[in-house]
Amino acid sequence: MLDKNVQIFDTTLRDGEQVPGCKLNTDQKLVIAEQLDLLGVDIIEAGFPVSSPGDFKSVEAISKLVKHATVCGLTRSVENDIKVAAEALKYAKKPRIHTGIGTSDSHIKFKFKSNQEDILKRAHAAVAYAKSFVEDVEFYAEDAGRTDNEFLAKVCEAAIKAGATVLNIPDTTGYCLPHEYGAKIKYLRENVKDIDKAVLSCHCHNDLGLATANSIEGVINGARQIECTINGIGERAGNTALEEVVMILKQHPYLNLDTNINTSMLYGISQLVSESMGIYTQPNKAIVGANAFAHSSGIHQDGVIKNRETYEIIDPKDVGVTESSIVLTARSGRAALAYRAKNIGYELTKLQLDEIYANFLDFADKKKEVDDSDIHQIIETSKVYRDIISA
Numbered sequence: 001m002l003d004k005n006v007q008i009f010d011t012t013l014r015d016g017e018q019v020p021g022c023k024l025n026t027d028q029k030l031v032i033a034e035q036l037d038l039l040g041v042d043i044i045e046a047g048f049p050v051s052s053p054g055d056f057k058s059v060e061a062i063s064k065l066v067k068h069a070t071v072c073g074l075t076r077s078v079e080n081d082i083k084v085a086a087e088a089l090k091y092a093k094k095p096r097i098h099t100g101i102g103t104s105d106s107h108i109k110f111k112f113k114s115n116q117e118d119i120l121k122r123a124h125a126a127v128a129y130a131k132s133f134v135e136d137v138e139f140y141a142e143d144a145g146r147t148d149n150e151f152l153a154k155v156c157e158a159a160i161k162a163g164a165t166v167l168n169i170p171d172t173t174g175y176c177l178p179h180e181y182g183a184k185i186k187y188l189r190e191n192v193k194d195i196d197k198a199v200l201s202c203h204c205h206n207d208l209g210l211a212t213a214n215s216i217e218g219v220i221n222g223a224r225q226i227e228c229t230i231n232g233i234g235e236r237a238g239n240t241a242l243e244e245v246v247m248i249l250k251q252h253p254y255l256n257l258d259t260n261i262n263t264s265m266l267y268g269i270s271q272l273v274s275e276s277m278g279i280y281t282q283p284n285k286a287i288v289g290a291n292a293f294a295h296s297s298g299i300h301q302d303g304v305i306k307n308r309e310t311y312e313i314i315d316p317k318d319v320g321v322t323e324s325s326i327v328l329t330a331r332s333g334r335a336a337l338a339y340r341a342k343n344i345g346y347e348l349t350k351l352q353l354d355e356i357y358a359n360f361l362d363f364a365d366k367k368k369e370v371d372d373s374d375i376h377q378i379i380e381t382s383k384v385y386r387d388i389i390s391a
């Protein structure tokens with residue numbers, strides 16, 4: 001029987017930091033790692049220790065700092081990578097080495113100029129070697145999304161035999177459709193010997209905009225770890241967004257899956273990552289974008305003012321956003337104008353509102369967004385202003 005808890009493996013500091021322009025120094029990484037630990041992520045992938053002296057130092061410093069989460073370092077199936085990762089992780093309370101190799105025909109043929117037999121041997125050897133340093137070893141089958149399921153099952157069996165505790169099934173190129181990715185996880189659960197000895201993990205990329213959908217299909221079909229990043233940053237089009245998968249599981253309790261994430265920290269940590277990396281978050285980004293809880297068209301605004309749930313499936317406070325916003329534009333109606341006017345001290349009668357609304361529309365047709373000072377000006381220059389202030 002599978003547990004209902006889905007482990008959240010955050011790779012903002014590894015896959016996220018690989019992105020052009022996102023490089024962080026050790027101090028910046030420490031600030032983010034501390035917040036991720038408070039957020040409640042189960043695993044922090046802190047870096048790729050062999051890749052540079054700076055990354056080694058960061059992984060080592062994060063290992064010393066983190067109180068609750070497992071700290072993980074990435075390696076290739078190369079002995080020196082694994083030895084260096086073990087060294088960088090030696091101060092971690094809960095260290096994990098994440099090792100693996102490409103398993104698709106394309107990776108085997110073009111990257112490794114090798115064959116399936118050799119890849120099986122290298123996968124087994126890498127896990128066994130990592131196991132000589134730490135108990136917790138995660139194995140990734142890179143490009144599993146495009147790997148034939150029968151061969152993938154053999155690789156997973158070899159990794160389990162060598163002692164892998166987690167099997168990562170990455171859709172490295174973001175190619176899979178959700179039903180295909182879900183079927184892949186189901187196939188592995190049904191066909192890999194001793195599969196209960198390891199946790200299956202989803203690591204989905206967003207090249208076709210399907211990373212979140214694929215990760216959710218993965219856990220519905222038996223995976224119990226999702227690898228993700230804050231704001232969905234990561235190679236090319238990015239990774240699965242942490243805030244999206246966490247909120248999907250929270251908003252759909254009938255799935256009977258949950259996480260340990262303190263969701264009220266999501267907005268703050270999104271801002272922190274965006275500012276530290278200098279990567280702007282698109283305004284329409286789910287959960288954490290500037291417009292995720294902003295309403296600017298009259299029909300929606302009227303509904304939200306009457307009851308927030310008419311147009312919001314998430315209470316903004318649940319993700320750390322103080323409140324929804326009613327943005328005044330030429331598409332707004334009287335309800336929104338009356339609401340915003342009331343917020344700055346004007347109680348308008350129906351007749352007053354009608355006149356001010358006509359002036360407002362003239363104004364709003366010329367300006368994209370009408371702010372509080374504009375409302376003051378519109379009201380103060382209206383014919384009914386005297387009536388409003390004497391009321």
Ligand SMILES: CC(=O)SCCNC(=O)CCNC(=O)[C@H](O)C(C)(C)COP(=O)(O)OP(=O)(O)OC[C@H]1O[C@@H](n2cnc3c(N)ncnc32)[C@H](O)[C@@H]1OP(=O)(O)O
Binds near residue numbers: 048
């Ligand atoms: C899908 C992912 O996100 S994987 C992680 C990607 N992240 C990174 O690559 C960042 C860190 N990488 C690095 O710092 C460097 O690439 C290093 C240190 C790992 C290697 O640097 P170099 O030795 O100069 O090799 P280079 O990067 O040019 O090429 C990669 C080599 O690793 C091999 N390789 C790639 N993946 C693996 C693997 N999982 N296991 C074993 N070997 C691998 C390639 O075949 C290639 O070997 P070759 O030179 O014999 O053909």
Ligand SMILES: CC(C)C(=O)C(=O)O
Binds near residue numbers: 074171
């Ligand atoms: C190294 C692995 C986990 C990866 O990042 C990928 O396959 O996308």
